[in-house]
Amino acid sequence: MQKVxxxxxxxxxxxxxxxxxxxxxxxxxxxxxxxxxxxxLTMPLHADDEGEDAxxxxxxxxxxxxEIDLSPxxxxxxxxxxxxxxxxxxxxxxxxxxGLGEALDALLSEAYPKLEEKYPDGDAPLSAVKGDAAQYALxxxxxxxxxxxxNEGVDDEENAKFINWMLRGKxxxxxxxxxxxxxxxxxxxxxxxxxxxxxxxxxxxxxxASSGIKTLVDPxxxxxxxYPKSRKEILSKINQLLDTKPRGCDEEQQEAIxxxxxxxxxxxxxxxxxxxxxxxxxxxxxxxxxxRAGHLSHDLGDFTADCNLNYESTKTxxxxxxxxxxxxxxxxxxxxxxxxxxxxxxxGLEKTGFGKIEDxxxxxxxxxxxxxxxxxxxxxxxxxxxxKEYMWGDGxxxxxxxxxxxxxxxxxxxxxxxxxxxxxxxxxxxSDKNRIPIKATFVHSRDTIPTGQSVVFEPDYDKxxxxxxxxxxxxxxxxxxxxxxxxxxxxxx
Numbered sequence: 001m002q003k004v005x006x007x008x009x010x011x012x013x014x015x016x017x018x019x020x021x022x023x024x025x026x027x028x029x030x031x032x033x034x035x036x037x038x039x040x041l042t043m044p045l046h047a048d049d050e051g052e053d054a055x056x057x058x059x060x061x062x063x064x065x066x067e068i069d070l071s072p073x074x075x076x077x078x079x080x081x082x083x084x085x086x087x088x089x090x091x092x093x094x095x096x097x098x099g100l101g102e103a104l105d106a107l108l109s110e111a112y113p114k115l116e117e118k119y120p121d122g123d124a125p126l127s128a129v130k131g132d133a134a135q136y137a138l139x140x141x142x143x144x145x146x147x148x149x150x151n152e153g154v155d156d157e158e159n160a161k162f163i164n165w166m167l168r169g170k171x172x173x174x175x176x177x178x179x180x181x182x183x184x185x186x187x188x189x190x191x192x193x194x195x196x197x198x199x200x201x202x203x204x205x206x207x208x209a210s211s212g213i214k215t216l217v218d219p220x221x222x223x224x225x226x227y228p229k230s231r232k233e234i235l236s237k238i239n240q241l242l243d244t245k246p247r248g249c250d251e252e253q254q255e256a257i258x259x260x261x262x263x264x265x266x267x268x269x270x271x272x273x274x275x276x277x278x279x280x281x282x283x284x285x286x287x288x289x290x291x292r293a294g295h296l297s298h299d300l301g302d303f304t305a306d307c308n309l310n311y312e313s314t315k316t317x318x319x320x321x322x323x324x325x326x327x328x329x330x331x332x333x334x335x336x337x338x339x340x341x342x343x344x345x346x347x348g349l350e351k352t353g354f355g356k357i358e359d360x361x362x363x364x365x366x367x368x369x370x371x372x373x374x375x376x377x378x379x380x381x382x383x384x385x386x387x388k389e390y391m392w393g394d395g396x397x398x399x400x401x402x403x404x405x406x407x408x409x410x411x412x413x414x415x416x417x418x419x420x421x422x423x424x425x426x427x428x429x430x431s432d433k434n435r436i437p438i439k440a441t442f443v444h445s446r447d448t449i450p451t452g453q454s455v456v457f458e459p460d461y462d463k464x465x466x467x468x469x470x471x472x473x474x475x476x477x478x479x480x481x482x483x484x485x486x487x488x489x490x491x492x493x
Contacts, residue, residue: 067083068083068084068133070107070112070129070131070134071112074111075130075133076131084136088140088168095164097144097163100144101144101145104140104141105141108129108134111129112128121188124138126179127182135175136175140167142174142178143167143177144163146188146195147199149192150467152468152469153466159199161202162203165207170210171210173209181194193388197419197472197473198216198419200465201418209419211419212419213419226423226424226488227420228268228383234266238265238387248275249275249280249353252319256318256354257273257274257354260273263344263345263380266381266382267378267381268382269346269347269378273349273350276351276352279353279364283355283362284362289301289303290304290360290362291357291358295311303362306364308363309362311361312361317359317361319361324392327392329393335440338397341397342399345397346371346449347372348369348371349369369449369450372402373401373453374401376401377479377486379397380396380397383489386493388470388472391471395456396456397454399453405453405481405484406455407445407481409443410443410445411480412455413435413480414435414436414476415429415434415435415476416464416474416476418434420491436463436464439460444456471492476488476489477489
């Protein structure tokens with residue numbers, strides 16, 4: 001089974017567009033509108049103060065094409081660094097980042113002809129080149145490519161301001177981000193998400209956004225209390241669960257169970273669900289009952305009341321794919337409770353089995369359903385880091401801990417944060433400016449299984465940060481009901 005890399009399923013379509021040293025076609029297709037020059041930073045690469053260098057003061061209106069040697073032989077020549085800074089500034093003043101990217105790619109390709117061959121996915125680390133100038137050029141190229149390729153719903157002018165700041169701002173944010181990403185061995189796809197998040201941070205905080213780079217990239221910089229699992233830990237565990245071999249069942253059954261366990265793990269529930277042949281037989285009986293009736297119903301007998309049920313008008317529907325359907329729980333009839341999701345995440349679920357016949361599928365869920373709620377509330381998506389690939393649907397769920405009572409007046413609040421916080425945000429960090437409206441809230445205050453003492457809410461996705469059509473970013477959620485209150489963070493990455 002292929003291991004998870006946390007890259008969007010569509011990422012493979014444009015792998016070539018990410019290459020740092022390619023034709024630059026993508027950039028040529030993404031021109032930016034003009035922008036009055038903002039930050040003018042052309043200091044030596046090691047400097048942190050802002051201002052123009054002497055050469056910049058007399059720069060011509062035309063972009064110059066200086067002789068710049070980024071090879072190891074030119075690494076100690078200060079003139080290369082100054083010329084490179086001047087070139088970045090001149091292109092930036094015209095907002096011609098596509099042209100700048102192509103120029104940088106050409107210089108890097110000339111200096112390191114085998115770099116593209118060695119790193120065809122555009123993930124060349126800074127250590128692959130020598131000298132401050134070459135590393136700065138590589139960092140600029142990576143940031144430009146990602147910022148231009150992932151600008152859905154972003155104003156061109158605002159994107160231009162952001163790129164100029166990343167390339168020329170105090171402390172060289174492009175270098176800070178690239179160095180941190182290399183140290184964390186972060187895949188390009190994950191870096192692209194960070195670019196989107198950092199662009200949001202810059203929009204809210206301006207140059208102060210640079211202070212959030214470390215927490216955006218370095219899992220160790222975030223509070224363990226807010227982020228119970230690191231991204232490295234999550235990746236390792238997901239791969240482990242997905243690699244679980246069939247135990248008393250066929251491969252399709254095991255793949256479905258593996259997916260169930262991954263989602264449970266991400267939502268802080270025990271990923272210990274295993275196969276039971278009797279439950280699988282019962283699920284098949286339920287699927288057959290639905291097929292005979294020609295529709296889905298939990299009132300058909302034959303174990304239909306003990307199973308999640310699904311209909312998909314394709315005979316190639318895999319059992320693993322049905323897990324996505326159950327967790328997403330689409331349709332007006334499921335909107336308020338998301339009951340299929342609640343069964344998949346129920347703390348007492350330990351054994352299951354899947355059945356399908358033609359277009360009808362079933363999953364046994366009534367295993368250990370009388371187990372009490374845990375002492376800590378859990379949610380979908382889960383607390384802390386949560387891979388966007390496992391975020392299905394637009395409905396979020398929160399399940400209150402044992403002893404907590406949710407009233408009909410339960411309030412759900414949600415804010416988008418500009419960066420991963422080190423401590424719980426409060427005060428001005430949670431203002432109306434970054435509040436995400438909640439379009440609908442459905443409270444379940446009765447002690448019914450599995451949805452008792454839970455709330456389903458639908459954030460306004462139009463106000464959320466997106467990457468390749470998926471919601472990403474850092475969100476703070478507050479659930480309050482009378483004297484009960486729970487707050488947690490979700491970082492979709």
